[in-house]
Amino acid sequence: MSGSVPPVLVVGAGVSGLTCAVSMQEAGYLTRIVTSARPAQTTSMMAAAVWTIPGTNPRSRSFEWALASRSVFEQLTRDPASGVSPLVQRELETTQPFRPLGWEGRFPWIRTLEANEVPPGYSGGWRIEGFLIDPTFYLPWLQARFERGGGTIEVGQLGSLDEARGQVVVNCSGLGARELCADQDLVPVRGQIVAVRAEGIREGISYEGNPERIRYVYPRRNEVILGGTREAGNDSPLPDPRTTERILRDCQTLVPELEKAVLVESRVGIRPGRPAVRLERDRLADGRLLIHNYGHGGQGFLLSWGCADEVVRLIQAAD
Ligand SMILES: Cc1cc2nc3c(=O)[nH]c(=O)nc-3n(C[C@H](O)[C@H](O)[C@H](O)COP(=O)(O)OP(=O)(O)OC[C@H]3O[C@@H](n4cnc5c(N)ncnc54)[C@H](O)[C@@H]3O)c2cc1C
Known part of the structure; x- marks a missing residue:
């Protein structure tokens, strides 16, 4: 790396901003963050945050980003402080007849479920060896890694x-x-989850086929996360008690061990929904290099390290 690498300013301290900042810094760039909200107040902190089937096909950029992130999360499972742990989960489907994805055989971390692994009411699904990324540990851990490397985080809202x-x-x-780039393609997608204490749940299970009745159960170190909702166009930050009831009921039906679960709290995060992630090079009015990396919808953790690698490559290519 030459001594003349330009200083970088990352806007945002959610999972995308923190991961990019760490990656830029470790690639040799003097990097700072400016953010309107501290990491604990971002959407990222409210996420269920699992690495599971990327919502795209293996030939897409998103799939490549997800695979790149997967290798990093795999390494991070060796550091308990990171809050990343392996998670085996069943992802269920109701489509009749059940249709395999067609590419399962290419990867050792996914296979279709055997009939005896599919609960009543579902047509099939996949067993996935993925990761659980507990943001309550992971975001502070990323922030500490960035600050240990000399990075600083300034709290402030940019008007432009x-x-x-x-x-x-x-x-x-x-x-x-939406405001900074006048991007009309971005929509808020509200997600409500419920944190409970429950014993004996070791594996994850999810059904996301019907946006009205999403349900998932992900056991973390200190709590079990139950979900959820995917409400496009809704940016209400307050938990809805009726939704909490519905989530508890649906998840208890799926995982009977939850009948004795003790409610901790309900949480809401507003996903940055967009038809596709915007990751590309641009220019500010005075000609400075600008890289956009936003619009990750429900996959910001899944894609984070792959996107950050690409941001670094785009900047290096412009050096
Ligand atoms: C309930 C729920 C479950 C989820 N589950 C998963 C999952 O299992 N797996 C997965 O991969 N993803 C999941 N997600 C999605 C994931 O949380 C998001 O994709 C991710 O958090 C987006 O991160 P981000 O850093 O891009 O945005 P954010 O976390 O929203 O951070 C944006 C940052 O930009 C800053 N900012 C904004 N405007 C300005 C400004 N004008 N000036 C300065 N700073 C500004 C904010 O303060 C903030 O720091 C889930 C989300 C929810 C809500």
Whole structure:
């Protein structure tokens, strides 16, 4: 790395901003973050945050980003402080007849379920060896890694990306890009989850086929996360008690061990929904390099390291 690499300013301290900041810093760039919300107040902190089947096919960029992230999460399972742990889960389907994805045989971490692994009411599904990324440990861990490397986080709201003080600016502002980039393709997608205490649940299980009745159960170290909702166009930050009841009922039907679960709290996060992630090079009004990395919808953790690698490559290519 030459001594003349430009200082980088990352906008945003959710999983996208923190991961990009760490990656830029470790690639040799002097990197700072400016963010309107601290990591604990971001959408990222509210996520269920599992690595599971990427919602795209193996030939797409997103799939490549997800695989790149997978290798990093695999390494991070060796560091308990990171909050990343292996998670085996069954992802269920109701489509009749059940249709395999067609590419399961190419990867050792996914296979279709045997009939005796499919609960009543579902037509089939997949067994996935993925990862659970507990954001309550993971975001502070990423922040500490960045700060140990000399990075700083400034809290402040930008009115425009042109105000950002860096020779290179990386825009990881999530839903904030609606205003910062006047991006009409971004929509809030509300997600409500319920944290409970429950014994004896070791594996995850999920059904996301019907956006009205999403259900998932993911056992974390200190709590079990039950989900969920995917409400496009809704950005209400307050938990709805009727939704909490519905989630508890649906998840108890799926996992009877939850009948003795003790409610901890309900949480809401607003996903930055977009038809596709925006990861591309751009220019600020004065000609400085700007890289956009936002619009990850329900997959911000899944894609985080792969996207950050690509941000680094785009900046290096412009050096
Ligand atoms: C219930 C739920 C479950 C989920 N489950 C999963 C899952 O299992 N797996 C998965 O991969 N993903 C999951 N997600 C999605 C994931 O949480 C998001 O994709 C991810 O958090 C997006 O991260 P981000 O860093 O891009 O945005 P955010 O976390 O929203 O961060 C945006 C940052 O930009 C800053 N910002 C915005 N505007 C400005 C401005 N004008 N000036 C300065 N700073 C600004 C904000 O303060 C914030 O720091 C889930 C989400 C929810 C809500």
